[in-house]
Amino acid sequence: xxxxxxxxxxxxxxxxxxxxxxxxxxxxxxxxxxxxxxxxxxxxxxxxxxxxxxxxxxxxxxxxxxxxxxxxxxxxxxxxxxxxxxxxxxxxxxxxxxxxxxxxxxxxxxxxxxxxxxxxxxxxxxxxxxxxxxxxxxxxxxxxxxxxxxxxxxxxxxxxxxxxxxxxxxxxxxxxxxxxxxxxxxxxxxxxxxxxxxxxxxxxxxxxxxxxxxxxxxxxxxxxxxxxxxxxxxxxxxxxxxxxxxxxxxxxxxxxxxxxxxxxxxxxxxxxxxxxxxxxxxxxxxxxxxxxxxxxxxxxxxxxxxxxxxxxxxxxxxxxxxxxxxxxxxxxxxxxxxxxxxxxxxxxxxxxxxxxxxxxxxxxxxxxxxxxxxxxxxxxxxxxxxxxxxxxxxxxxxxxxxxxxxxxxxxxxxxxxxxxxxxxxxxxxxxxxxxxxxxxxxxxxxxxxxxxxxxxxx
Ligand code: BGC
Numbered sequence: 001x002x003x004x005x006x007x008x009x010x011x012x013x014x015x016x017x018x019x020x021x022x023x024x025x026x027x028x029x030x031x032x033x034x035x036x037x038x039x040x041x042x043x044x045x046x047x048x049x050x051x052x053x054x055x056x057x058x059x060x061x062x063x064x065x066x067x068x069x070x071x072x073x074x075x076x077x078x079x080x081x082x083x084x085x086x087x088x089x090x091x092x093x094x095x096x097x098x099x100x101x102x103x104x105x106x107x108x109x110x111x112x113x114x115x116x117x118x119x120x121x122x123x124x125x126x127x128x129x130x131x132x133x134x135x136x137x138x139x140x141x142x143x144x145x146x147x148x149x150x151x152x153x154x155x156x157x158x159x160x161x162x163x164x165x166x167x168x169x170x171x172x173x174x175x176x177x178x179x180x181x182x183x184x185x186x187x188x189x190x191x192x193x194x195x196x197x198x199x200x201x202x203x204x205x206x207x208x209x210x211x212x213x214x215x216x217x218x219x220x221x222x223x224x225x226x227x228x229x230x231x232x233x234x235x236x237x238x239x240x241x242x243x244x245x246x247x248x249x250x251x252x253x254x255x256x257x258x259x260x261x262x263x264x265x266x267x268x269x270x271x272x273x274x275x276x277x278x279x280x281x282x283x284x285x286x287x288x289x290x291x292x293x294x295x296x297x298x299x300x301x302x303x304x305x306x307x308x309x310x311x312x313x314x315x316x317x318x319x320x321x322x323x324x325x326x327x328x329x330x331x332x333x334x335x336x337x338x339x340x341x342x343x344x345x346x347x348x349x350x351x352x353x354x355x356x357x358x359x360x361x362x363x364x365x366x367x368x369x370x371x372x373x374x375x376x377x378x379x380x381x382x383x384x385x386x387x388x389x390x391x392x393x394x395x396x397x398x399x400x401x402x403x404x405x406x407x408x409x410x411x412x413x414x415x416x417x418x419x420x421x422x423x424x425x426x427x428x429x430x431x432x433x434x435x436x437x438x439x440x441x442x443x444x445x446x447x448x449x450x451x452x453x454x455x456x457x458x
Pocket of ligand 1: 019022160161164226293352390397398406
């Protein structure tokens with residue numbers, strides 16, 4: 001069915017998100033694949049065929065569209081597109097082109113992420129994000145993606161969770177190359193910001209307008225930024241309050257400030273010296289929207305020690321409702337961080353929000369309660385324009401392997417069958433209700449009463 005472009009422009013994006021390495025399968029030319037082969041993943045797992053999305057993408061997108069979604073966030077796999085430096089794989093580009101076309105046919109506005117945690121091995125072997133050549137490699141890659149796929153894409157996310165990938169790779173050791181070298185973390189902050197800004201400018205220069213079915217959606221470029229509600233473990237402890245604030249500034253605020261031209265404060269007391277300033281980003285807003293990924297809160301504890309940082313970041317507590325990976329369910333933190341993000345006066349997309357919940361016991365209420373926080377935030381003037389649930393499908397959850405189940409659709413890894421969870425049905429119902437209310441962005445507020453009364457069976 002052809003719908004005229006005008007009628008089909010969605011005013012609130014209801015979506016789900018995935019990333020290439022977590023779903024596609026056999027991304028064997030990137031740094032994660034190599035790291036997995038070293039036995040670094042829990043239970044010795046490896047991503048292997050992942051969810052076989054490479055072969056099943058049409059059916060997967062159909063599942064998304066049948067829920068009533070009107071957008072889909074995915075990432076392109078750099079190591080497939082440029083498996084060797086300067087060698088481009090035309091077939092891989094064609095596959096993404098087909099995926100984007102399929103999205104269009106199904107009424108799903110594509111949001112394309114350029115870099116979601118995985119690097120081509122050739123990039124990683126030359127120093128990855130800590131290499132001074134990183135921005136040049138990234139921009140060359142961006143240029144190719146824009147040339148080959150760009151005409152049909154309005155929504156761009158340059159980097160998924162630049163802070164998480166920096167911390168995971170160079171401080172916390174939970175992503176390759178899994179070292180603790182603050183100097184590399186410092187350089188990564190600089191190179192990632194520079195890469196983002198150069199890509200931001202390039203996309204806007206080369207793509208004044210998208211030619212997709214939704215050509216009236218302006219080209220928008222941003223990052224997806226992970227935020228966590230950091231609180232002192234013991235609220236009476238001055239040092240823990242101070243530490244929680246330092247971590248909040250570093251982890252939550254530094255990227256938001258940097259892409260809105262409010263300063264580049266990439267440093268952490270006693271750990272990481274100030275990163276060099278990216279001249280191209282100074283005093284400029286280099287994001288058309290803020291992508292917010294919110295999952296949980298964390299407690300900051302002062303742990304005096306003779307070596308290393310005297311701080312421990314913990315998640316759940318005895319008796320608290322937590323996900324299968326131990327993250328507390330805490331929608332209030334979402335509200336707090338949304339109101340902080342709202343102060344930047346940019347449109348906001350919730351680029352990820354979800355829960356690891358094998359039996360789908362907690363997810364229905366989690367979904368309802370986090371959506372309610374969005375409604376409340378919008379009522380107080382925070383310009384949230386879309387919500388992407390993480391994730392469309394169960395998938396390869398990085399160092400934790402396949403055990404955590406984040407999907408709206410369950411995946412049976414013996415035959416790759418997908419089954420809708422109760423949450424998927426609930427999400428479908430909420431979206432339908434929103435449309436019934438007129439489907440206008442300003443009417444999102446009317447959803448509140450509906451969400452309030454919605455039984456999640458929990
Ligand atoms: C990442 C996803 C990940 C999710 C759940 C986010 O930090 O962008 O790739 O699967 O969190 O851990």
